[in-house]
Amino acid sequence: MTSVPTIALNDGRQIPQLGFGVFQIEPDDTAKATRLALETGYRHIDTAQMYGNEKQVGEGIKDSGIARDDIWVTTKLNNGFHRPDDAKRSFDESLSKLGLDHVDLFLIHWPLPTQYDGDFVTTWKTLIEFQKEGRAKSIGVSNFQPAHLDRLAAETDVVPAVNQIEVHPYFANTEARKYGADHGIATEAWSPIAQGKVLDDDTISAIAERVGKSTAQVTLRWHLQHDNIVFPKSVTESRVKDNFDIFDFELTSDDIAKLDGLDKGEDGRTGPNPDTFDYIPD
Numbered sequence: 001m002t003s004v005p006t007i008a009l010n011d012g013r014q015i016p017q018l019g020f021g022v023f024q025i026e027p028d029d030t031a032k033a034t035r036l037a038l039e040t041g042y043r044h045i046d047t048a049q050m051y052g053n054e055k056q057v058g059e060g061i062k063d064s065g066i067a068r069d070d071i072w073v074t075t076k077l078n079n080g081f082h083r084p085d086d087a088k089r090s091f092d093e094s095l096s097k098l099g100l101d102h103v104d105l106f107l108i109h110w111p112l113p114t115q116y117d118g119d120f121v122t123t124w125k126t127l128i129e130f131q132k133e134g135r136a137k138s139i140g141v142s143n144f145q146p147a148h149l150d151r152l153a154a155e156t157d158v159v160p161a162v163n164q165i166e167v168h169p170y171f172a173n174t175e176a177r178k179y180g181a182d183h184g185i186a187t188e189a190w191s192p193i194a195q196g197k198v199l200d201d202d203t204i205s206a207i208a209e210r211v212g213k214s215t216a217q218v219t220l221r222w223h224l225q226h227d228n229i230v231f232p233k234s235v236t237e238s239r240v241k242d243n244f245d246i247f248d249f250e251l252t253s254d255d256i257a258k259l260d261g262l263d264k265g266e267d268g269r270t271g272p273n274p275d276t277f278d279y280i281p282d
Helices: 027-040 056-062 086-096 123-132 146-155 176-184 203-210 216-223 236-244 253-260
Strands: 007-009 014-016 044-045 071-075 102-110 137-143 164-168 187-192
Touching: 007 027, 014 164, 014 203, 027 044, 027 164, 044 056, 056 086, 071 086, 086 102, 086 123, 102 123, 123 146, 123 164, 137 187, 137 203, 137 253, 146 176, 164 176, 176 187, 203 216, 203 253, 216 236
Parallel strands: 044 071, 071 102, 102 137, 137 164, 164 187
Antiparallel strands: 007 014
């Protein structure tokens, strides 16, 4: 079975660079999809409290028969639970739903700078407690801008292990990625194929035809060669397997430059801007 490369985190742990995401997978389909991913060779599963499918991820892990220590499990804090007591309660619930005594990575899902009086630092300090307890082996953030990360650095002494942000050829998110590289924070890329928008791109299609791969495989390979951690999502068996089949080719420096040149800056963003995003579920 193909061995997935790992990325060294600033806390000394190694995270599989390719994982399987379950965003927008219906709970009824999640256990089967998780099990399929693990059978394919994935050893990194990314979920979140707001996805509503943690329980089914846990079922898929259990059904796979693969040893817990061989699987990297990430989940994320619901936007409605940033206050310390709420965060502690919801974290306990996540572990219970997953059927685990710890997760490998726990993230603040969004900074929500216009909510909670702009206080996401107290929330981060609560995650630090989870890590000290050993119930979250690594901790990090998601959708944090450099200014948000500067606040964490100024007010705490624990640097996030990762920052999970939107990244794809149409939105390279260069400033946030560079901040991470400069401060030892690994970049995890969500929406790695821009919700499918890059799949018909002429530039990517030409490279895909030359190397004998799909446009999705070329795009995922671009992420790997930029040292991004990536976790594509699909419930289609062939696509789950195709997304894993990206270790038998490399893109040239010219290929990388061509994909880099597709960046549209803010116009390429498919998701909300973290500076203004303020959604809290009912």
